[in-house]
Amino acid sequence: MKARMDDGTSQYYFTASMDSGKTLCSLLKAIQFQESAVFCAMQEGLKLTVEEGKCVQASAYVPSDNFTEYHVRDDVDVIFKISIAVLTECLNIFGSAEESSLKMYYRCEGSPLLLVLQPQSFSNVMTDCEIATQTADSLLELRDEDTSEVAKLVLKAPAFLGLLADLEKSCDVMEMHLSPEHPNVSIVTYGMQDRSCIDMPKSSDMVQSFSCEEAVTLKYQLQHIRLIMKALAVSSKVVLRCSSNGLLLLQLKLEKEDQRQMFSEFYIVPLLDD
C-alpha cells in the first residue's frame, strides 16, 4: 500500500502533487521527440531533459510553485532515466478532456516512479502507475561560460510558430542573418531550385525586443529547429539567445490559467562551414 502524502514523506526521496496534470502533460509532449528522458527533481522545481544526437537538448522545467505539495530530500540527488512516452500516456490516462489530480512518489534509487491520478469529474475511479526508472546517462554540457551572447530576441510564440510552419519542409539548412541594420533578422532556406527568405524587422508585431551589436550569420539544421514547434504551440513567448560560438538557446514560456508558469528550453548546436 502507498503511504499517504502527509505522513512519512521524509522516507521518500521525492513526492509532489498537483490539482491537474494536464498542462504538465502538454509540456512533456512538446519535448517528447525521444523515447526516454532524464528526470531530475531539484528544490526549485522539476526538470525533464531529452537529447537528439549530440545536437539538440530540450528540457521541460516546472517550478515547484506549480505543485500544491512538493518535497525533495536535500541530502540526495533525485535524478533518473524514464520513458517519457510512457509518462505522458500515464498522465493522459483519463483523456485530454479530463482534468485529473496527480500525485508523484519516488522512494529511493532504483525504485519506480509512482503516479496516482484521479479525475475531477468521476469519483469512483483512480489510476496508479509504476514507471520503471534507470540510472541517468550523463547529459551534454552545452553552456559555455567563456562565450558571450551576440544577439537576443524576444518573440511572440504563436507568430514565430507560423513563420516556421511557412518554411519549406524539404530544406535541410536554415540560415539566420542577424544585424543591427534593417531588416535585422532574415531567415533563409535553400531548396532544390530556389532560395527563399523571410525578413523580420525589429519593428514587426511579433518582435517584442531585439538586441544585436554586430551582424552575424548562423546556420542550423532545419529539422532541429522544427523540433521546437510543438513547444511553441503551447507557449506564449519565446526568447532566442545566440552565443558567439553559434549555439542557439530558445527559452519558451507557457502561461497557465492560474498565473503560474512552466518553461521549456532548447539548445541547438549550429552547422559549421565546411
Next chain:
Amino acid sequence: MKFRAVMMDSSPMREFANIVSTISKLSKECILRLSSDQLYFIVSEENNGPAPPILWCEVPQALFFSEYQIVGVDDEHKDIYLGIISANLSKSLVTLKTAKSLKMKLTKKQCPCLTLEIDLPSITMQQSRLVTHDVPVIVIPRKLWTEFHEPRVPRPDISIELPSLKQLRTTIDRMKTMSPEVVLRASAEGRLTLQIKTDLAKVSTRFRDLRVEAFEGPIDHSDSESESQINEDVSRVCYCRVDAKKFSMFLSADNISHNRTICSIVHKKLVTLCLQTEENVKLQCFITGIVY
C-alpha cells in the same frame, strides 16, 4: 424466399443506422440473419475458418419496423441468412438519420441484393427524394447455417456492470499504446481493475462501486500466482487477460444509446460484453482469454 420490411419512425431509424455503423467498425463482413421476430447481425473472426461468432447482435423487429414480412425457403427453414460487406450497408444507411422512411427488401438484380429505398425530405421543395441502394448480398446455403449459431458460453463466474464506455475507451486506448494485452479483474465487491504490465511500466485503473449482477464464487486461484490488493479476499476476485485492441473496438459501441453494459468473466477463459438498449437490442461480444 421473400423479405420486405418498412421503417417509419425517426428514432428507430437513427438507432438502426448507429447499430449498423458500429458493426461496420468492428468487422469487414457480417451475417445478417432474418427471422420472423428478430434480426441478427453475426460476426465471426476473420481468416479463421469456421469458428464460433465473436459478435452477436439481436434486434427485435417489432420495435423497429411497422411492416415486416418474411418467407423462408420452406417450412423447415423459415429464416434467411445473408452475407454482407458491413461497410456497404452502413454507408447506404448514413442518410437514415434525416429520412422519412426506409423500405428494405430482398431482390434479384445481377446478383442477390438487399434493396434499401430511403425516402428523404427535400429542404427547398415539397416533393421528397427517393434514394435506392442495392447492396449485394450472398445467400448463405442451409448447410452452413450451423456455423452461425449463438455461441454457447460457460456460466460466467461474475457479471458486473461497466462504467461509462466512453471513459473506459479513453483509458483502454492509452493502455493499448503501451501493451497489446490488458488484464480485466472483477471482484464481488463491485470493483473492476484494468491492468497492463510491461518492462517499462505497470498501470492499473480501478473502478469501484459498480453493480454486481451475479457472482458464482468462490474462485479457485490455486494454480496461479495472482497478486491482490491487501484486504481483498482473492476467492471473490476473478480475472481474464484479453487483447486490448478487441476490447477497445467493442467500446466504440458507445454511440448506440444504451441502458447498460454488462461485463461477464469466466475466470481466465472468456470475457463477454453485453450492451442492451431501451428497444431491447442486445449487442454481445465474446473475447477469449489469453493464457500463457
